[in-house]
Each structure stands twice: as structure tokens, then as C-alpha cells.
Amino acid sequence: MIRLEHVQKTYRTDRIETVALTDIDLDVEKGAFLSIMGPSGCGKSTLLNLMGLLDRPSEGTVRLDGEAVASWEDKRLARLRNQRIGFIFQSFHLIPDLQVVDNVEIPLLYRSSSAGERRRTALAAIERVGLGSRAHHFPSQLSGGQQQRVAVARAIVGRPDLLLADEPTGNLDSHMGDEIMDLLEELNQEHGTAVVMVTHDERLAGRTQRTVRLFDGRQVA
């Protein structure tokens, strides 16, 4: 589905040039469950951003369903992200001023659907992550694990076929981390949603189909 070919990412600031990724070849198939591991600063987030069409590679090609995305304009990329990709972040990134249900609705705002339909879909997603009774709470009224579940609901509300999770359990204790992991596994198995997860936890990585290891921007396994 998403395929990276000889991808290189270089950050240029005034004088310093940082090579964040070198010569990455990676294919994420429909229904795959991948984990990405590596020490801090090795380029994991960068890789995820490239797969999420949030960033463009300096060299190499990113293909979506076989088509190179390089020449696509931002608007088209935004629409693709909206329809096909869901994101989960280490620090949740919920909007503190919005209730759970409004947070979960966000991806649907950028589609054409009625308010009632959006609300129903959002509530179903919240139900799906087991927070049905918290739909009208604010993020600050929830525990870290619950907040991350809201983030999962938000990521899946639009029924994407690719979930990108950047250290989704990084800020959670191992028990809550396991819960999130269970959720991701279920989604992967029940709906065939492809999942790519960055993690520092060997145990969690062990539960995925395949682990990609990065070191200093290079793919070592």
C-alpha cells in the first residue's frame, strides 16, 4: 500500500546538514502490523512522517498504491491523509478545549458529512475504544491511558487503512500500554487496518508481524 524506495531525508538549517534517513526501502502491505525500533534520534519519527504524507523525502520515492506522491499538491495529500491514514502520537495531542466527542470528530470535519452523521460515527468510535461513558468529558478529566484511547478513537473514526503510531505507549505505564496495544491488535485483525508503530519496548515489538530496526538513519534489520 505504502512503499518507500531509496528514501533519504536530509534537514538543512543555515550551516548544519543533518541526515535523518539514508536509503530506506520499506513496503507496508494491506493489513500488515509493523514495528519500528531504534535509539533516540535515529529517524523513526521522520520515517513515520514520510509514510504519513506529512513530509516529503529529499531523495527517493514514496508510492501510495504504486503511484509516486512526489508531485502531488498539498491539498491532495491532505485529502489522502484524511481518508486513508490515522495518526496516534506519544503525547496524545488532544485539543484541551474540546470534549472527547468533539476531538474524535476532527477527521470527519474535513469530509462532507452531516453533523448528525459525524456525531454518530464519533460516538461509535468512542464506544469502540471503551470510553462510551466519557464522551462529554474534557481531556484533562481523563487518565493518560484514557486520553490515548481517545486518540486511538480519533485515529480510527475515519476508517483509515493505515494507522501510524509514534510511540503510542511511550507516556503510559506498562499496563495501560498493553491495553492500547490490545486495541491496535484488534483493529489490525478485525478490520485489516495496517499498523506501523514506533516503540522502544521489545516486548510490544515482539507482538507485531515484523520489526524494522533503524540505526543512525539506516535500516539495519
Place this chain on the structure above:
Amino acid sequence: MLTNYLKLALKVLARRPFFTFVSLFGISFTLAVLVTATAVLDHAFGPLAPEVHRERTLFLDYLILEGERSQRSGSPGWVFLERYVRDLPGVEEMSVYSEPRRVFAYQTGEKSGLQLKRTDAAYWRILAFDFLEGGPLAEADVDGGAPVAVINETTRDRLFPDGTALDREVLVEGQAFRVVGVVADVSQLRTEPYADLWVPLTATKTSQWMEEFHGDLHAMLLAESREAFGPLRAELAARLAAADVPQPERFDRMLAYALEPFEIASREIVGSDDDGRPATRELQALLVGALLLFLLLPSVNLINVNTSRILERAPEIGVRKAFGASCHDLLGQFLLENLVLTLVGGALGLLLSVFAVEAVAATGWIRYADLQVNLRVFAWGVCFMVLFALLSGLYPAWRMARLDPADILRGRSL
């Protein structure tokens, strides 16, 4: 979508009460000043009673005699007006009346300062005064110099506190005038109809004023329509160009113009060109400039406040972008937030304007001012504010929309 944005907008505003207060204060204060200032302007220049025909009325209140070395300027006198201004083409009615003069009336043992104007009968036909008692000065009164007077409401209440004033006498500078009419007060800003006491032009002790070239008179010309202004002014210019200038050893030309009130204000406030023509353009530019500057201040303030809110909301931008918001969507969202702020500010501004206008009216700086919050002016003010909300929101929104989501969402950069 809209409700979602609106909800958020209100939340965001509530979350930073201080910033919100500063912004709202800027907006509402600006609007209030704008509305108050325009209420005064409207009051001075709008077609209000008694000047119901103001849009087709011209005034001649200034005459310049100019020579190599000397110049004499001021209100024209009877001779000039009769010789050069009387019977201009396209004039339906011409009135000659004096400038107001402060006099004292002695009544019930008290001395009251009053503004007195001498008028002809046409004055009362052009201006639609609101008569509370009696009627205007009649043609016969003016022809015969009858000692009669029209007074305004305030003067009646001061001089005759016990009720009607009709047929009673006002003693002014040793002359007794019989009251024939009482009119509603007219604001001081309506310089031509304004006075406390009106008597016949001819009710003077001597007839010396009838021989004056410069004097204390004004002419009011009610044209058939605005289209008549051009030919009327052209004829006046032609008459003055062909005229024999008095005291030719001192003066070689004579300048006078039939002007609209705004032109007169321009001459008084800004000045006039070499030919004595009022600097209307300059006054307009001055007013527009002041307006823009005045509207710019809260906008700059808004830009500042908005920009400082960007960083705080960077994660939100990142999330929205990741989930499919285009720059367009974000721009729209942020402009809408700004609009909400502006409209709330506008509503407060309206309230504030009502108080401000009443406060100005209550100070008595402008005698007999009946100031009104002009909703048309207010609507214009709101339009301007909306425009500036868009302008002031655009830059921060643009910066916001351009933030790189990849950087924001990386997690560590926060």
C-alpha cells in the same frame, strides 16, 4: 463544522481572559469612539430638521477683498448680498440673516445671556422649525422692522417659567420685543438655524447695516435642485469677475463662494487656496486618514495577540493537518475565530456607544445637541471591524497554516 469551530472559538477566548479582554476592549472602544464621532458629524451635517432641504441649500458667509498689499475678509454686508447674490439663477428662495450675537435679556429681575439672530421672512420658509407656540416672523414684520421675536423652548422656560410666552415681552438691550412664536431647540452645531432669539433683520436702532459692503450677514440659497449648483456658482463667479471692486486703490478682486456646510467646515478647519476656495479634499483626506489610523490601532493589537496565541495552539494545527485539514481549512477556522471575537467586541461597542453618546450629550459641550447613536454609522463601523478582523487575522492565520506539522507532531519539539 461551523458549530465545532464556534464552540472552539468561544472556548479559546474564555481560556485567555486577559488577551480576550484586551482585544475586546480595543475593538469596542474603537467602535464606541467611531460611533460617537460620527454621531456628532451626522448631527452637524446630516439633513435634520429644521434643515430639511440641506442637500439643496448653499450658504454664502464669507467675502474676501484682495489687493497687492491688503486684504479684508469676513461676513458680507447687505450691499454686497443685494448687489451680487440676489436673483442668482436656479434659486428658489434666498434668505439673508445675521450672525448670532450674544445679548442680554432682563426678565423677572434676572439677566440672561442669549444668542440673537436677525432674519428675514424667507429664513422661516427655507428652514422647517418646529413651532411649539405661535408662528414665524412675517413678511410685514420684517418690512416694517416690527419689535417682535421668536424664541426657543429653553429661553421660554428661562424667561417665562410660568407657562406660555406668546404676546409677552422680552427686554433686550433696552428694546422690548413681543414674542410671536416659540420653537424647539436647535443644536449649536447647526450653525445657520441655531439661536435662542430671532428678531426681524430690520429691527435695529439704525439702518447703517444697509449701507455696508462687509457686515455681519449670511445668505442662505435654496436651489431648485443640486443640479442648479453649477450654473448658480458660475453666475456668481461671473458677476464677481465683472464687478467694480470697492476701494480700487486698495483692492483688485473680490472672492465669495456659495458653499455647502461641509465646504464651510473645510475652510474653517483646514483653510482655503489662493482663490479662497475651501480645502474640501484635505478635510476629507484628514477624516479618512484619522479613521484608518484609528481602526489600525486595534488591528495591530489583534495581530499581536493572535500571533502570540499561535505557538500555544501549534499541536492543534499539527493534529488538524495530520487528519486532513488543508491550509485553506485552517485559514478559514482562524478567521472565523477572529470574526467571533470582533462581533462580540462589536456588540459591546454598541452598548458603550450608547453610553458614550449620552455622556457627550450630557456634558453640554454642544448646546441643545440631540445626539443619536446612528445605526447606519454603527453598521459601517462593524463592517470596518470585520474587514480589519479579517486583515488582522490573515497574517497570524497564514503563519499558523504554514507551520510544519511534521515538526510539531514529532513530539520532542514540544
